[in-house]
Amino acid sequence: MESRRCIIVDDIEIDRLTVLSFVKKFPFFEVVGVFGSSKDALLALTNDRIDVAFFDIDMPQYSGIDLRKKALEIPVCVFITSHTEYAVEGFELDALDYIVKPLTFERFSQTAHRIDTYLDLKSKAALFEATIGGGAIFIKEGHAKTKVNLTDVLYLEALKNYTLIVTKEKKHKVLLNIGSLLKEPDFQSFIRIHRGFAVQKHFVKKIHALEVELINGAMVPIGRSYKEQIQLYL
Numbered sequence: 001m002e003s004r005r006c007i008i009v010d011d012i013e014i015d016r017l018t019v020l021s022f023v024k025k026f027p028f029f030e031v032v033g034v035f036g037s038s039k040d041a042l043l044a045l046t047n048d049r050i051d052v053a054f055f056d057i058d059m060p061q062y063s064g065i066d067l068r069k070k071a072l073e074i075p076v077c078v079f080i081t082s083h084t085e086y087a088v089e090g091f092e093l094d095a096l097d098y099i100v101k102p103l104t105f106e107r108f109s110q111t112a113h114r115i116d117t118y119l120d121l122k123s124k125a126a127l128f129e130a131t132i133g134g135g136a137i138f139i140k141e142g143h144a145k146t147k148v149n150l151t152d153v154l155y156l157e158a159l160k161n162y163t164l165i166v167t168k169e170k171k172h173k174v175l176l177n178i179g180s181l182l183k184e185p186d187f188q189s190f191i192r193i194h195r196g197f198a199v200q201k202h203f204v205k206k207i208h209a210l211e212v213e214l215i216n217g218a219m220v221p222i223g224r225s226y227k228e229q230i231q232l233y234l
Contacts, residue, residue: 003028003029004029004115004119005048005051005052006023006030006050006051006052006053007034007045008054009034009035009037009053009054010055011036011056011060012056015056016036022105022108022109022112023112025105028116029052032048032050033048037059038059038067045071051075052077052115054080055067055077056081064081068093069093075122077094077095078095078098078099079099080099080103081099081100081101084100096118097111099111114159117159118160121162132181132187133186135150135151136148136186137174139173139174148165148167150189152168153166153167153190154167154203155199155200155203155214157196158195158197159196161175161176162177168216182198191229191230193212193230194222194226195225197221197223199212209222210222
């Protein structure tokens with residue numbers, strides 16, 4: 001498995017060490033730098049090849065937002081912060097994820113697997129093309145085309161410019177962003193419940209305060225700004 005070279009920057013020692021301990025639990029990560037100062041991190045950002053950056057946001061001298069602006073060439077940026085008000089700005093800087101402290105291993109694990117999937121997709125982008133029509137999506141995977149009936153799709157998960165199309169049997173990967181897919185007439189049976197997720201309406205079993213439960217038991221998160229839309233659906 002190809003290693004994902006990463007850097008961790010957080011001025012709070014306990015948070016920095018927590019991220020480091022979680023990163024070390026995933027063999028595909030290779031830590032190339034851990035910094036308690038954003039100023040010290042700048043040199044590594046310019047001199048080393050980095051695949052993944054874990055940035056705190058609220059730091060002296062340079063914030064995590066500032067660091068990201070100086071290192072937009074890093075494929076994956078994840079903000080880990082106590083400040084939810086920076087979420088929109090963070091995603092505008094092409095962040096893959098935004099985690100609110102206190103950090104838990106369960107939440108970090110979700111992010112770690114998204115990172116690995118996204119970087120794998122990025123390296124194989126030419127293999128994943130899709131055409132839509134007749135209530136199905138035809139996905140080119142290698143030299144073959146797979147037909148996926150949209151009535152079988154449980155939910156969609158966004159990974160920057162890619163989308164995972166999730167059925168009971170498999171996760172299919174396409175080089176189309178989730179917003180573009182949801183504009184297609186064949187995807188009108190989906191409802192967006194989060195910046196990164198849309199669910200098939202007829203597979204919804206129960207709507208909880210923070211998650212939607214699907215009939216196969218999958219739990220999909222609800223975004224704060226999408227709660228009103230879900231209430232209208234109900």
